[in-house]
Amino acid sequence: MTQPPQPAERAVLKLVVAGGFGVGKTTAIESISDIPPLRTEEVLTAQGESVDSLHGIEDKTTTTVAFDFGRVGWDEPEPVELYLFGTPGQPRFWSFWHNIAQGAFGAVILADTRRLASSFPAADFFEQLGLPFIIAINRFPGAAPRSLGEIREAFDVDAGVPLMFCDARKADSVAGILLALVQHVVNTATSDSALLDAP
Numbered sequence: 001m002t003q004p005p006q007p008a009e010r011a012v013l014k015l016v017v018a019g020g021f022g023v024g025k026t027t028a029i030e031s032i033s034d035i036p037p038l039r040t041e042e043v044l045t046a047q048g049e050s051v052d053s054l055h056g057i058e059d060k061t062t063t064t065v066a067f068d069f070g071r072v073g074w075d076e077p078e079p080v081e082l083y084l085f086g087t088p089g090q091p092r093f094w095s096f097w098h099n100i101a102q103g104a105f106g107a108v109i110l111a112d113t114r115r116l117a118s119s120f121p122a123a124d125f126f127e128q129l130g131l132p133f134i135i136a137i138n139r140f141p142g143a144a145p146r147s148l149g150e151i152r153e154a155f156d157v158d159a160g161v162p163l164m165f166c167d168a169r170k171a172d173s174v175a176g177i178l179l180a181l182v183q184h185v186v187n188t189a190t191s192d193s194a195l196l197d198a199p
Helices: 025-032 046-050 091-101 113-129 148-155 171-197
Strands: 011-019 041-043 062-064 068-074 080-086 106-111 133-138 163-166
Touching: 011 025, 011 091, 011 113, 011 171, 025 068, 025 080, 025 106, 025 171, 068 171, 080 171, 091 113, 106 113, 106 171, 113 133, 113 148, 133 148, 133 171, 148 163, 163 171
Parallel strands: 011 080, 011 106, 106 133, 133 163
Antiparallel strands: 041 062, 068 080
16 A cells, blocks of 8 residues: 655754844744744833933833744745744843854844844854854834945945845745745855865
């Protein structure tokens, strides 16, 4: 008796979602996760304003103090299970980033055109770590439009680093970012292998 074809086993990949304070990391993970995401958020208080500036994000009421975690799986184009770890954005929590990034396949850096500089340290961190990353500009209502060329110049990243716009509130938009990251990492690995194999 012929057995029905078995579904292909999913590869499991760890990805990091990083960026500045209030750029939409928690929202992005929440919008795409197949499971109720783990969130380590605390309410922002008046006392904390002297430490965490809310300039440009005055409506923000909570902040991540450890990490966020979500999981999403796809069968197309290849079976894959993505474990998503979101970093806290404030400088006082940057010491967590090394632990969160350990074993990661790649990273998404979220940015806000109103406060691009808040995400520069994330790009520096992953460049120094040697972890492939892409930069996704989260479209906030009322934000001044900026071209990808302007944003690349501001980040001062290699021309091979993909940049794209997104809406962290929409699962399809976040899925596009994650797929772009996976493709970028695969392309980077293929390119590196070709260089290593060259005579």
